[in-house]
Amino acid sequence: MAKRLKTTEQVADIIMTVRELLSDTNPDRNYHFRPPTAAKQVAGYTTRVGFIWTDETILRLLRLATSQINTANPKNIYSYKVETLPEDWSQAAALGAAAKCLTTEAARWIADEFGYSLNGVSLDLEKSAKYQGLGQQYSEEFKEWMVPLTATRPASRGVRQNHWLR
Numbered sequence: 001m002a003k004r005l006k007t008t009e010q011v012a013d014i015i016m017t018v019r020e021l022l023s024d025t026n027p028d029r030n031y032h033f034r035p036p037t038a039a040k041q042v043a044g045y046t047t048r049v050g051f052i053w054t055d056e057t058i059l060r061l062l063r064l065a066t067s068q069i070n071t072a073n074p075k076n077i078y079s080y081k082v083e084t085l086p087e088d089w090s091q092a093a094a095l096g097a098a099a100k101c102l103t104t105e106a107a108r109w110i111a112d113e114f115g116y117s118l119n120g121v122s123l124d125l126e127k128s129a130k131y132q133g134l135g136q137q138y139s140e141e142f143k144e145w146m147v148p149l150t151a152t153r154p155a156s157r158g159v160r161q162n163h164w165l166r
Contacts, residue, residue, distance in 0.1 A: 005055040011062075011082055014090050018058050021098035021138070024051050053101050061104075065096030065142070073150035092149055096142040102135030 007015070019025050062082050069089060070079045080086070085093060109128040116123045 005059065007055075007059070008083055010085075010090070011059070014062060014082065014085070014094050015055055015058050017091065017094040018062065018097045018101065019051070019053075021094060022053065022101055024053055052105065057104075058097060058101065061097040061100040062093055064100060065093040068096060069093060069146055069150060072146040073152065075152045076150045077152075088149060092142065092145045095138055095145065099135050099138035099142055102131045102138065106131035106135060 016025075059082065066080060066082050066085065066089075069092060070076070080089060082090075082093070106128040109131060113124075113126050113128060115125075
């Protein structure tokens with residue numbers, strides 16, 4: 001049995017939201033090239049096929065996205081951690097973490113890209129551009145969402161006066 005990351009239920013839910021955004025929820029079902037071998041099972045999945053992103057990686061990138069949200073507006077008085085994020089902030093952090101996951105996967109695939117040509121037949125393996133494209137789209141949505149999310153909202157304080165209530 002694989003060692004599982006110990007988190008709170010809220011953090012596990014945010015990690016699952018990131019996995020949903022990345023379509024990385026069921027490795028055995030979503031594996032398209034060849035069926036996995038049934039030799040061993042680790043945490044309910046075969047050792048041949050696993051998640052693309054580990055829970056630890058997603059959690060690190062969630063912390064980075066949370067820090068970005070916390071510092072997006074210098075007038076913001078809130079500073080959250082992944083474990084204390086309110087619902088709207090957690091959804092935005094999940095989107096930011098998904099964008100970062102895709103960007104890091106693109107960087108990993110850059111090292112494995114190659115092109116080959118022989119007798120007029122060419123083969124180009126380029127996966128990084130697809131990861132970068134989707135990562136960029138998620139990143140744009142994340143940046144747009146941070147503005148209204150971290151906006152300071154006016155609040156009225158003071159004594160209620162009948163003179164102004166007429």
